[in-house]
């Protein structure tokens with residue numbers, strides 16, 4: 353008689369507390385035992401000798417755009433790309449789908465599609481826009497992971513940005529629900545005026561685009577939203593901070609007792625303005641890529657524990673929204689869902705001596721903890737969901753466009769060489785990626 357569904361044998365098991373060699377037994381989608389040697393038998397065994405077993409990553413920030421804009425990405429392709437990258441849980445953003453997730457009905461529509469199509473686990477963000485403050489409770493009761501608002505133009509007509517009154521009132525509501533607000537923190541006034549000025553003066557280079565969204569604009573928005581967080585007591589999560597200055601403001605606020613966390617993205621840790629100049633709109637995002645010194649300062653802050661979460665902010669579009677367009681007109685959003693762990697391993701572990709424990713902390717444990725999923729997610733422990741990324745740290749590969757599972761097979765990382773290759777991804781006890789194939793392939 354078989355005791356377990358699966359046993360992962362002899363891997364180096366990585367948790368925030370340290371790395372231990374051993375076996376992991378799985379039954380009914382959960383980890384049931386971890387030991388140096390497990391004697392029972394299983395229907396399936398995976399030999400992880402020489403491999404590292406990480407908790408499956410929790411990506412707090414993707415835009416899969418379904419329903420309504422599945423031709424931009426989609427839940428099947430998007431989640432397949434995560435499986436290929438060792439990510440076992442994603443939080444889907446409320447915008448770029450039509451309808452946006454701003455009421456219960458829209459939530460149900462997206463949840464039904466995610467249930468049907470996703471190969472990994474997921475949660476949904478609810479949107480907070482000027483029109484839906486009376487729908488936040490309904491969304492909360494549906495089970496949103498938190499609420500997302502934009503402090504500047506979102507680029508999407510049906511997802512308006514939240515001006516100060518909406519932010520302040522909305523945060524009072526969210527505090528009452530004991531939920532959390534995530535913000536895209538750039539000043540609409542600063543970015544809007546600078547973009548107009550530059551376009552009127554024919555300043556339309558990649559560098560001009562970057563200068564139209566200066567770090568100061570993020571610093572202003574973050575300082576303002578922190579004041580509201582302090583006044584309302586609402587939990588706050590600042591997404592995609594692009595520079596150390598922004599992270600530092602948040603670090604200071606934490607010391608004052610404000611309940612705030614900060615996320616950055618693989619692209620701010622690995623790409624610069626010169627990549628934007630070379631690659632054009634496929635490396636366009638908002639806030640924009642910064643210069644090398646900012647990349648290094650973010651890595652230092654990550655090592656120091658001041659960056660809480662890494663999210664991919666995967667936000668692609670069909671290529672014709674990018675190619676043949678000026679930098680100001682092109683769609684802003686980087687395709688990165690599949691490569692988060694690759695970037696963290698190559699740029700962090702291999703090049704900058706960031707420990708595996710730290711990588712697991714920012715990419716799995718912290719996101720799970722901040723959004724209430726821990727210890728089911730984000731750690732390898734008896735009782736946790738069997739969500740694992742099994743990696744060969746030594747294997748290097750050069751990313752090819754055809755490796756990408758995205759609907760649109762482009763990424764600023766194509767042609768880059770990464771050390772650290774995902775061999776298996778296990779989601780809720782099921783192998784969803786192995787032998788270079790996602791189960792659905």
Ligand SMILES: NC(=O)NC(NC(N)=O)C(=O)[O-]
Pocket residue numbers: 415447448506507508536592636637638639665667684685686
């Ligand atoms: N509408 C979007 O998907 N925008 C996203 N685009 C980026 N980051 O360039 C974002 O997260 O702000």
Ligand SMILES: [Zn+2]
Pocket residue numbers: 536591592638639
């Ligand atoms: Zn954003």
Ligand SMILES: [Zn+2]
Pocket residue numbers: 413415445665666667
């Ligand atoms: Zn985003």
